[in-house]
Amino acid sequence: MRRAITPGSADDQRVNDAGGERDAVRTDGGVVNEDSRSPDSESGSLDRLAAGIDGLLGSDFLESSIFWVPPFLLMGLFVYGAVIWNFLISLTDYQRFANAPDYSNLDFEMYTRALADSGFIDAAVNTFILLVAFTAGTLAVGLILAILIDRGIRFENSFRTIYLLPMSLSFVVTAQFWLWIYNYNNGIANRVIGLVGVGPISWLGNQTIVLWAVIFALMWQFSGYAMVVYLAGLRAIPDEHYEAAKVDGASTLKMYWRVIIPQLKGATISAAVVLMVFGMKAFDFLYSLVGGYRPPNGADILATKMVREAYANLNWAYGAAIAIVLFAMALGVIGPYLVYEYRRNNL
Amino acid sequence: MTDDTLRTDGGTATFTARLRRNVEQMTIEDAGLYVVLLLAAGFYLVPIESGLVTSIKTGTAIVETAPFAPPGPSGFTLEKWQAAVEALLRGIGNSMLYAVPATVISAFVGSITAYGLTIPDWKQSYKALVLALIIAGIFIPYQAVLVPLTQFWSQWAQLTDLLSFVWALGVPNDYVGIVELVVTHVAYGIPICTLLFRTYYKTMSEEMIESARLDGATLRRVYRRIVFPLSGPMFAVVLIYQFTQIWNDLLFTLVLVSTESSPAAPVVLILAGLGTSLEGQDFALRMAGAFFAALPTLAVYIFFGDEFAEGVAA
Numbered sequence: 307m308r309r310a311i312t313p314g315s316a317d318d319q320r321v322n323d324a325g326g327e328r329d330a331v332r333t334d335g336g337v338v339n340e341d342s343r344s345p346d347s348e349s350g351s352l353d354r355l356a357a358g359i360d361g362l363l364g365s366d367f368l369e370s371s372i373f374w375v376p377p378f379l380l381m382g383l384f385v386y387g388a389v390i391w392n393f394l395i396s397l398t399d400y401q402r403f404a405n406a407p408d409y410s411n412l413d414f415e416m417y418t419r420a421l422a423d424s425g426f427i428d429a430a431v432n433t434f435i436l437l438v439a440f441t442a443g444t445l446a447v448g449l450i451l452a453i454l455i456d457r458g459i460r461f462e463n464s465f466r467t468i469y470l471l472p473m474s475l476s477f478v479v480t481a482q483f484w485l486w487i488y489n490y491n492n493g494i495a496n497r498v499i500g501l502v503g504v505g506p507i508s509w510l511g512n513q514t515i516v517l518w519a520v521i522f523a524l525m526w527q528f529s530g531y532a533m534v535v536y537l538a539g540l541r542a543i544p545d546e547h548y549e550a551a552k553v554d555g556a557s558t559l560k561m562y563w564r565v566i567i568p569q570l571k572g573a574t575i576s577a578a579v580v581l582m583v584f585g586m587k588a589f590d591f592l593y594s595l596v597g598g599y600r601p602p603n604g605a606d607i608l609a610t611k612m613v614r615e616a617y618a619n620l621n622w623a624y625g626a627a628i629a630i631v632l633f634a635m636a637l638g639v640i641g642p643y644l645v646y647e648y649r650r651n652n653l
Numbered sequence: 654m655t656d657d658t659l660r661t662d663g664g665t666a667t668f669t670a671r672l673r674r675n676v677e678q679m680t681i682e683d684a685g686l687y688v689v690l691l692l693a694a695g696f697y698l699v700p701i702e703s704g705l706v707t708s709i710k711t712g713t714a715i716v717e718t719a720p721f722a723p724p725g726p727s728g729f730t731l732e733k734w735q736a737a738v739e740a741l742l743r744g745i746g747n748s749m750l751y752a753v754p755a756t757v758i759s760a761f762v763g764s765i766t767a768y769g770l771t772i773p774d775w776k777q778s779y780k781a782l783v784l785a786l787i788i789a790g791i792f793i794p795y796q797a798v799l800v801p802l803t804q805f806w807s808q809w810a811q812l813t814d815l816l817s818f819v820w821a822l823g824v825p826n827d828y829v830g831i832v833e834l835v836v837t838h839v840a841y842g843i844p845i846c847t848l849l850f851r852t853y854y855k856t857m858s859e860e861m862i863e864s865a866r867l868d869g870a871t872l873r874r875v876y877r878r879i880v881f882p883l884s885g886p887m888f889a890v891v892l893i894y895q896f897t898q899i900w901n902d903l904l905f906t907l908v909l910v911s912t913e914s915s916p917a918a919p920v921v922l923i924l925a926g927l928g929t930s931l932e933g934q935d936f937a938l939r940m941a942g943a944f945f946a947a948l949p950t951l952a953v954y955i956f957f958g959d960e961f962a963e964g965v966a967a
Contacts, residue, residue: 366772366872367775369772369871369872370769370772370872371769372769372873373765373766373769373770373872373876374765374769374770375769377762377763377765377766377843377847378766378783378843380840381787381790381840381841381844384802384840385793385840385841385844386786387801388797388798388801388802389793389797389798389801391801391804392797392798392800395800395801395804406808407804451693454693457686459686459690465690465693465694466962467958468694469694469697470958470961470962470965471697471701472697472700472701473965474897474947474951474953474954474961475947476901476902476903476947476950478901478903478921478924478925478943478946479901479924479943479944479946479947480700481925482704482940482942482943483703483940484700485936485939486700486703486707486720486936486939487700487703487720489720491716492715492716492719492720493720494699494720494721497719526696526700530697531966534962537966538966579792582792583791583792583794586794586796587794587795589796589903589904590901590902590903590904590921590925593903593907593925594924594925597927608796609794612796612799613796613799613904613907613908616799616800616803617907617908622800625800626800628796629794629796629797629798629799630797632794632797633793633794633796636792636793636794636797640789643792644785644788644789647785647788648781648785653780653784653785
C-alpha cells in the first residue's frame with residue numbers, strides 16, 4: 307500500500323546518501339568488521355579475500371548473506387530453475403509412458419503445433435479477453451466504490467468489510483456460489499433478467515456468453531481488492547488538492563477526473579498487476595465449475611488448456627510449451643512493472 | 654467529514670435521537686450515496702446469502718422457493734450440512750496439516766530474507782537486483798513451473814533420496830504429498846512474504862539497528878533482540894495472508910496430491926470434485942460444502958478483517 311503511494315524517494319535518497327558515506331568510511335574501518343564477523347574465519351588470506359569482497363559489495367554483505375541467500379536459492383530454484391527446466395521440456399517430445407524426458411533431440415515442434423491448434427488460438431484469445439476485461443472492469447468498479455466510501459460516510463468499516471469479503475474465499479468456493487447463481491432453472495441471474503422480461507439464458511452453456519459470465523464472477527470476487535488499493539491511494543492525496551479544485555470551481559466529476567484520478571496512477575499500476583495474477587489463477591475457478599479439466603465450451607483459457615494437456619492428456623511437452631507462452635505473457639506485464647518500481651526507488 | 658462533526662456531540666444522545674438528527678441533516682445527495690452503497694453491499698452478499706439459504710433447503714424447497722428466500726419451516730433441513738461435514742471433515746484436517754506449517758515457515762523465512770535485504774551497508778543496485786528477482790516470483794503463473802514441479806517431486810526428489818527424511822519421520826506414503834505441499838508453498842511464499850516484510854522494515858528506524866551494530870551486536874543478535882520483536886504487526890498480516898492463500902490454492906494440491914479419494918486429500922480438492930463425484934445437481938450439498946470448506950478463512954476474515962485488508966492491499 308505504502309509502497310505504491312508514498313512518493314518515498316526523498317526517504318530513499320537519504321538511505322542511499324548515507325550508504326555512500328559509509329562506503330567512503332569503510333576503507334579504513336576494517337577493525338569494526340573484525341568484531342562483527344564470526345571468529346572462526348581467522349586465516350589471513352581468507353580474511354583478505356573476504357575484505358576484498360566486502361570492499362566490492364559492502365561490509366555487511368557477507369554477514370547478511372546468511373539471511374537471504376538460502377531462501378533466495380530455494381525460491382530461485384523453484385521459480386527460475388523450474389521455468390528453465392520447463393522450457394527444456396517444452397523442446398522435447400515428452401509424452402505419456404516415458405520415464406523421463408529425452409533431452410537429446412530438442413526442437414520447437416511443440417510451438418509450431420500450438421500455432422496450428424485452433425484450440426490453442428481460442429484459449430489464447432480468451433486469456434487475453436479475460437485478463438483485459440477482468441482487470442479493467444475490476445479496477446473501474448473498485449475505483450467507484452473507493453470514491454464513494456471515501457466521502458466520509460458512516461459505517462465505512464462495515465461497507466469495506468462486505469465489499470472485501472469475497473476475496474477471503476477460494477475460487478473453489480465461489481465457483482459453487484456462481485454455479486447456483488447461473489443455474490438455468492432457479493438461478494438468481496435468470497430471475498433478475500426475468501424481471502425485465504428477458505431470458506432465461508443458459509449462462510454457462512452458451513459459448514458466446516460463458517466467458518463473460520466467468521469474468522463477471524471474478525469481478526465480483528476481486529473488486530473489493532481494487533477498492534482497498536484505491537482507498538489507500540485516495541487517503542494519500544492531501545485534502546488541499548480537493549479544496550483547490552473546489553476553489554477553482556470544478557464540479558465533483560471534473561475534480562475526480564482531472565485532479566484526483568491522475569494521482570492514482572501508482573495504485574492503478576500495482577492493482578492491475580496483481581489482478582492479472584489473479585486472472586491467471588482463474589484455472590481454479592473454471593476447474594471447480596465442472597469438477598474437471600474441461601471447462602465449459604467457450605471458456606477455455608491457456609491456464610486450463612495447459613493443465614489439461616499435461617495432466618489429463620499426458621502431453622507433457624505440449625503442456626510445457628503452452629506454459630512458456632503463458633509465462634511470456636506474464637513477463638510482458640512484470641518486466642515493465644519492475645522497471646517502474648525501480649525508477650520510483652521502491653525496490 | 655460531516656460524520657465526524659456529528660459524532661462529537663452525539664456521544665451522549667440516545668441512538669434514536671442521533672438517528673433522527675442524522676436523517677434530518679442528510680441531503681438528497683447523501684441519501685443517494687447510501688442507496689448506492691447498500692445496493693453494492695447487496696451485490697457482494699447475495700451470492701453468499703443465496704448459497705447459505707440453499708444449503709439448508711430440502712430438494713423440493715430448492716425448486717419451489719426463490720433462490721434467495723429462506724426455506725419455510727417444512728423446507729428446512731440440515732441433512733446436507735451433515736453430509737458435507739462427513740465428506741469434508743477429513744479434508745479440513747489434511748489442509749491444516751500443510752497450511753499451518755507452510756504458513757508459519759514461509760512467514761518466518763520471509764522475515765529473515767527481508768531483514769537480510771534491509772541491512773544498510775549494501776550497494777543499492779545489488780539489493781534492488783536481488784529484490785527484483787525475488788518480487789518477480791510473485792507474478793509468475795504457477796502453470797509455468799507445474800511440469801518441472803511434478804517431475805521434481807515424482808522422480809528427481811525420490812531418485813536423489815531428497816525425501817528420505819519423510820520416510821525417516823515415519824510419514825505414511827499417502828501423506829508424502831502433504832510434505833511436498835509444505836515445501837512447495839514455502840518456496841513460492843518467499844517472494845510475497847519477503848516483499849511484505851521488506852516494506853515494513855524499510856520504515857523501521859535505521860538508527861536503532863545502527864546503534865546496536867556500533868555496540869558490536871551481530872546481525873543475528875540484532876534480528877533476535879530488536880527486529881523480530883518489533884515485527885509482530887507484520888507477522889499478523891503475513892500469517893493471515895499466507896494462510897488464506899495456501900488454504901485456498903487448488904492447483905498445487907491437484908498436481909501433488911492428485912485425487913480426491915486419497916486419504917490425504919485437502920478440502921479444496923474434495924470440494925472441487927463434490928459436484929462430479931456426488932450428484933452434480935445437488936446444489937444444497939455443494940453450498941453446504943462450500944461454507945464448510947470456507948469456515949477457516951471466513952473465521953480469519955471476520956476476526957482479523959483489518960489485517961487481512963492490509964495484507965491484500967500491500
